Amino acid sequence: MSGLDATDLAILRILSDDATRSAAEIGRAVGLGQPAAWRRIKRLTDSGILAGRRVIVDNAALGFGVTVFLGIRLAAKGRTSLEDFERAVTAIPEVQTVQHVLGQFDYRLRITARDISDFERILRRRIMTLPGVGQVEANVMLSEERRPGPLGAS
Structure with missing residues (x-):
């Protein structure tokens, strides 16, 4: 529009x-x-410019004090493997976002966990068992600042 x-x-x-x-x-x-x-x-x-309204939940207040960004490179990159991976990863409740990206990794995930031990459990039992997972790189979020986005403040 x-x-x-x-x-x-x-x-x-x-x-x-x-x-x-x-x-x-x-x-x-x-x-x-x-x-x-x-x-x-x-x-x-x-017109699709407003695509929905969301509530922002304070994960730390709910006991989820760790946010980790995972870069995932799939071992095989066929259409079937992408669909299988996406279907499986979106079923994991701790995975907050799944982004299909260009670059070193195929996917970028945002994961919330109670603590590092909880994240390790999620990584070992859920993420590493997903179909097609090859290389994984984790980045623990230290802090986050909200940015106003493309509209800015005028």
């Missing part, structure tokens, strides 16, 4: 910061009435 105006971008910034805000609140923030703000939000949703 092209033709986003400054009001559309302001609405996107507001929603990307707090998706729970009502159309009335958003309208007040951008100088529109609630019905006009709702129509714009619906148009952004219908």
